[in-house]
Amino acid sequence: VRVDNLYLKVINLNFLILYLMDTDMLTVVMIGTGNVATHLTGALLNAGVQVLMIYSRTASHARVAGQKWAVPATSEWTDLPGNANVYVYAVSDNALPELLARELAPQAIHIHTAGSVGLDVFGDYKPKHGVLYPLQTFSKSKSLNFKDVPLFVEASSPEIHQVLKSLALLLSEKVYRVNSEQRCQLHLAAVFACNFVNHFYAIADELIRESNLPFDVLKPLIAETASKIDVLTPKEAQTGPAVRGDTSVMDKHIRLLENYPELKDMYEIMSKSIAEPGLS
Amino acid sequence: VRVDNLYLKVINLNFLILYLMDTDMLTVVMIGTGNVATHLTGALLNAGVQVLMIYSRTASHARVAGQKWAVPATSEWTDLPGNANVYVYAVSDNALPELLARELAPQAIHIHTAGSVGLDVFGDYKPKHGVLYPLQTFSKSKSLNFKDVPLFVEASSPEIHQVLKSLALLLSEKVYRVNSEQRCQLHLAAVFACNFVNHFYAIADELIRESNLPFDVLKPLIAETASKIDVLTPKEAQTGPAVRGDTSVMDKHIRLLENYPELKDMYEIMSKSIAEPGLS
Numbered sequence: 001v002r003v004d005n006l007y008l009k010v011i012n013l014n015f016l017i018l019y020l021m022d023t024d025m026l027t028v029v030m031i032g033t034g035n036v037a038t039h040l041t042g043a044l045l046n047a048g049v050q051v052l053m054i055y056s057r058t059a060s061h062a063r064v065a066g067q068k069w070a071v072p073a074t075s076e077w078t079d080l081p082g083n084a085n086v087y088v089y090a091v092s093d094n095a096l097p098e099l100l101a102r103e104l105a106p107q108a109i110h111i112h113t114a115g116s117v118g119l120d121v122f123g124d125y126k127p128k129h130g131v132l133y134p135l136q137t138f139s140k141s142k143s144l145n146f147k148d149v150p151l152f153v154e155a156s157s158p159e160i161h162q163v164l165k166s167l168a169l170l171l172s173e174k175v176y177r178v179n180s181e182q183r184c185q186l187h188l189a190a191v192f193a194c195n196f197v198n199h200f201y202a203i204a205d206e207l208i209r210e211s212n213l214p215f216d217v218l219k220p221l222i223a224e225t226a227s228k229i230d231v232l233t234p235k236e237a238q239t240g241p242a243v244r245g246d247t248s249v250m251d252k253h254i255r256l257l258e259n260y261p262e263l264k265d266m267y268e269i270m271s272k273s274i275a276e277p278g279l280s
Numbered sequence: 281v282r283v284d285n286l287y288l289k290v291i292n293l294n295f296l297i298l299y300l301m302d303t304d305m306l307t308v309v310m311i312g313t314g315n316v317a318t319h320l321t322g323a324l325l326n327a328g329v330q331v332l333m334i335y336s337r338t339a340s341h342a343r344v345a346g347q348k349w350a351v352p353a354t355s356e357w358t359d360l361p362g363n364a365n366v367y368v369y370a371v372s373d374n375a376l377p378e379l380l381a382r383e384l385a386p387q388a389i390h391i392h393t394a395g396s397v398g399l400d401v402f403g404d405y406k407p408k409h410g411v412l413y414p415l416q417t418f419s420k421s422k423s424l425n426f427k428d429v430p431l432f433v434e435a436s437s438p439e440i441h442q443v444l445k446s447l448a449l450l451l452s453e454k455v456y457r458v459n460s461e462q463r464c465q466l467h468l469a470a471v472f473a474c475n476f477v478n479h480f481y482a483i484a485d486e487l488i489r490e491s492n493l494p495f496d497v498l499k500p501l502i503a504e505t506a507s508k509i510d511v512l513t514p515k516e517a518q519t520g521p522a523v524r525g526d527t528s529v530m531d532k533h534i535r536l537l538e539n540y541p542e543l544k545d546m547y548e549i550m551s552k553s554i555a556e557p558g559l560s
Binding site: 092139144148149178181188189190192194196198199208215217218220221225228229230232235239242257272 | 465478502513522523532
């Protein structure tokens with residue numbers, strides 16, 4: 001498997017090199033120093049891609065990122081080199097339009113990494129463009145294996161798609177082609193499966209500390225809940241009072257939440273939805 | 281480690297034997313054949329405990345469980361032997377009071393496995409009683425390592441507590457003593473951390489299938505979300521539009537949920553709660 005992957009890497013890198021023509025090495029400029037930018041920069045460097053420069057509008061962020069990766073970094077837009085093959089914008093959705101409107105390498109490939117921003121954000125300033133959306137939750141202080149991160153690619157043309165697909169395959173073993181609509185729906189599903197899930201971990205953390213027990217006692221349950229869906233559908237995996245219709249337990253729990261109206265609302269809406277599954 | 285565990289097992293089994301006096305082997309009757317009963321029966325047999333009989337009010341359930349474990353099984357209450365040391369009631373909360381009111385071995389130890397039912401459910405019929413609450417999500421068709429399941433013990437007296445603690449240590453490496461109030465709070469936290477979490481997996485499953493993509497693409501995200509809390513607190517681990525205050529993404533997502541008022545409500549209540557954390 002290792003040899004195969006290496007072979008695949010070489011093939012893809014050659015493909016990129018052949019396509020790009022005017023360079024003998026794939027070069028990237030990374031715009032952004034947040035969670036996604038940090039993990040993506042690490043994955044690019046790990047795959048042998050040359051990161052020419054990192055940009056952040058905040059000088060201290062640029063400095064920290066540059067030191068972390070031993071890559072030149074700047075907070076001055078005009079410092080950015082114009083000769084990179086690919087410019088990656090891993091920034092907040094709100095910051096994207098303004099950054100894309102700035103003058104920078106109009107003939108290069110420009111890509112963003114956002115789940116819910118369409119291709120139209122590139123306007124006419126950057127004719128060669130696309131998206132590389134990593135479906136994962138990234139925190140700077142938590143490392144992970146980028147090879148397992150599903151990457152969703154969209155591009156302004158079949159040619160650019162080939163380039164981005166090849167680039168994506170250097171980084172991950174799971175590369176998919178989607179359109180903007182699918183990507184937005186993916187992002188929405190991810191918010192439920194990750195951000196909202198994690199918020200329930202945070203609520204459980206607060207609830208359990210009220211009973212003077214450590215959050216650690218919940219960890220085997222959390223791990224098993226995530227692990228069950230490898231062998232069962234989430235619907236099959238469901239347990240607990242709501243799916244059993246155990247009203248006496250639910251009534252007790254709701255009484256415990258009497259002083260937390262927000263949690264009481266959540267408990268009621270979630271229990272009702274579990275009891276009557278289906279999107280409606 | 282293996283030798284130590286074996287030693288601990290022998291010590292505990294000896295303790296039980298010494299305490300129980302009137303038998304040279306710990307014997308259990310299992311009342312129930314649901315998810316908890318199934319996993320607990322397996323763990324008891326695996327620990328060398330003799331399960332004398334399994335009871336279900338449904339004859340076919342009793343038959344299936346009896347065949348699975350090669351243990352006598354019945355749906356006739358009067359068949360149950362009166363000479364077991366411990367009677368385990370792993371049944372729904374609603375069924376407990378009626379079953380505990382039935383005539384059966386008044387001098388034996390009777391325990392239930394429910395999260396949100398106090399000791400008072402035993403009334404005066406069974407003076408030696410307690411609770412062994414496993415904090416885990418059990419499905420019959422998903423195996424797991426019972427040694428990792430946190431077990432929460434409560435008992436009618438210090439003597440019975442010692443017996444139940446010893447029994448629990450035969451089954452799991454994680455045994456805690458709690459009172460009924462703490463156990464109910466634990467159960468409530470578990471509903472958030474497991475049942476509600478799993479329901480978000482189910483919703484994400486439905487959302488992602490609407491975009492013609494398989495649920496599998498979400499699995500690395502789900503695994504990483506659960507894995508992150510081993511190194512970060514849930515609050516530190518949070519990512520996504522709500523914690524970033526990215527209103528443009530949230531507005532897009534809410535528009536996608538226009539036809540699903542229940543999911544729209546969930547999206548709004550969860551996002552608001554993520555943005556303003558803390559129980560209130």
